[in-house]
Ligand code: ADP
């Protein structure tokens with residue numbers, strides 16, 4: 001800078017501070033013509049929080065996201081944004097008026113435009129210098145400053161997804177809707193892009209809804225999870241709540257591999273071939289004991305139920321042992337820290353850890 005150059009430095013662009021928006025679904029149902037794609041769905045997302053819509057393929061997750069974005073009009077129910085009805089109740093606010101950002105797995109960047117042009121695209125209508133400095137700040141935030149002149153085809157999958165994130169947050173949406181945004185990435189890349197995305201989300205302060213079929217991804221990213229099943233909400237709550245206290249066998253199966261064995265409940269206790277556990281609130285009668293693989297203890301023969309190890313698989317930090325137990329039709333799968341599972345052929349005794357065991361009514365799936 002020379003003595004004559006007295007122009008003040010350009011002010012640094014402010015970090016994307018947004019007014020996070022609340023989102024609420026109330027009794028929302030939608031049909032594409034045959035049956036309900038989503039049925040009577042009610043949940044709400046508090047401003048600034050991250051909610052995961054979790055469930056297997058076809059359960060209605062993308063439909064809910066499209067309804068929130070306004071590209072689909074629900075047949076029944078009310079959707080509100082920031083406390084104001086935007087669908088239903090006689091209201092309909094078109095997508096472009098909702099102030100919502102979208103990021104989809106196949107929401108491709110424009111291939112013929114540079115990254116900088118892609119990110120400024122959503123900032124049309126702003127003064128050019130402002131749009132450019134905002135776009136550059138967002139690209140810097142996702143570590144792509146040095147790539148701003150490149151075209152999407154010159155970037156890796158992870159970089160493209162980071163660029164898509166920069167583009168989605170640049171206009172400072174109060175709500176960001178993301179549909180399986182990481183499913184096109186390989187596992188290791190997914191972890192880092194996921195963590196970066198969460199950091200950007202937290203920094204921007206936007207409310208976010210993330211669609212995923214991966215329970216681990218939902219637990220890693222979300223403050224709350226809405227677990228869907230066949231168009232309906234199966235359970236909603238904090239990640240730990242869904243994992244520790246699944247309301248159904250379906251929810252338990254969704255979050256981890258489980259061993260299911262028959263048991264009989266009487267006066268709040270379940271009796272099975274592996275012993276007794278507490279079953280508070282479960283009706284008397286035949287029921288199902290759901291045991292997580294790390295809830296099975298393997299000891300010497302004589303302790304608990306008699307069993308034999310038939311297979312052992314090394315999985316890195318843990319080992320998986322397959323055990324045939326006297327009196328049970330199906331073999332059990334146990335997880336132990338690596339090096340602790342007995343060798344195949346060993347005679348063992350199997351007991352339960354109550355904390356990793358859940359009891360469900362026999363028809364409760
Ligand atoms: P998910 O995202 O959980 O996989 P979707 O919301 O895409 O589920 O789909 C829910 C149900 O609605 C599925 O049975 C699907 O086949 C159906 N569906 C989704 N989109 C359409 C459409 N445009 N036309 C007809 N049926 C659709």
Ligand code: MG
Nearest residue numbers: 061062063179
């Ligand atoms: Mg989908």
